[in-house]
Amino acid sequence: MSEVPQPPVHVRTAFGATEEPELLDASPLWRCGPIAFRPVADPVESAWVAQVLATLEVPRLRIGRPLRSTDGRWVIGGWSAFRFIDGRPEPRHDEVIAASLRLHEATALLERPRFLNGRGDMYSVADRAAWGEEQPELDAEKGGRLFELLAASRRDVALRPQIVHGEGFGTVLFSGDADPGIVELTPYWRPPEWAAAVAAVDALSWGGADPGILERWAHLPEWPQALLRALLFRLAVNAMHPHATPDSLRGLENSAHEIGKLL
Structure with missing residues (x-):
């Protein structure tokens, strides 16, 4: 190493x-x-x-x-x-989503920064692909085929975009009974429901979360479509990522099965 x-x-x-x-x-x-x-x-x-x-x-x-x-x-x-703040990521997935929603109540009035316009990294491209704003070439064997199948289920949503932290899973820190902590913010201009959905998809795909996590947050507006776009986002990243593994795709396929029940 x-x-x-x-x-x-x-x-x-x-x-x-x-x-x-x-x-x-x-x-x-x-x-x-x-x-x-x-x-x-x-x-x-x-x-x-x-x-x-x-x-x-x-x-x-x-x-x-x-x-x-x-x-x-x-x-x-x-x-x-x-x-420095104490803490490390823990599989407290519902608490991560709750912290995400509280964070985004506080970021709701932030203006859209100009640097988002020209961001061309893999994650930004995958984000735009998930929302149908860009059509990058995706490796069919690494998630591109499933992306194309699921993209047909996208429907218009009436959700308000704002600054959100798009990488909540693995970045919220826990230390006993202390409040959750964050030390970073990966900005996207998307609805807070989408950011919560990304955390849920990540937790279900790779964090050992139970499928019930999808139902527990089903009260959020447009939740099935937010989950779909979160899943498409991760599938696009996986399809473009040079170090993607069969295990990472298998986790996303499992999430696709569960999310498909809600669409």
Whole structure:
């Protein structure tokens, strides 16, 4: 296994970290005492996320607040920093969805950032494909065939798009009886029901959740269609991902079977 690069000394110094870096379980995150670091792929997006999380207040949710460097920047040398909070992902799937909905009540009034317009990464392409806004080439053997079959069941929905965190599964942190915590936000301009559905599909596909998780959140508006688009999103990612495995597709096929009962 290749070594995970750690934040350089000048980056740690710029954010006021004085302790030696320790690789966290959620690599490639590093902790230096009360400060944690993560590598940044898009400085513009990361700076926007940091500004949002620095002041966002969400009931019953702990937030690892982003930190500015000594010269006021959110990103230095390809790294961002935030206050370390205790916790790790746990299979508390319904609590993840509940935390997602609380988070999105708080983000409902945020304006759509311009950087979303030109985002061309695999996940953004898969998101647009799931909503019928783009038609990328999908590997039939890795999920593309099932995508095409299920896409025919899409119907128009009357859901309001807003800023949502599209990767709730595996990023909500738990520490005993403390409130759930988050240290990141992967922004999409989609309805909060879709973000909740993505967490449900992920939990059912790969997290060991019981199929009842779909029924427990069926009171959410347009839930079957939100689940369908969440499943299409993950199928498109799987079909394009260079490291997709038969197991990852098998999990999505199982979710497709359960979601099909609701359509």
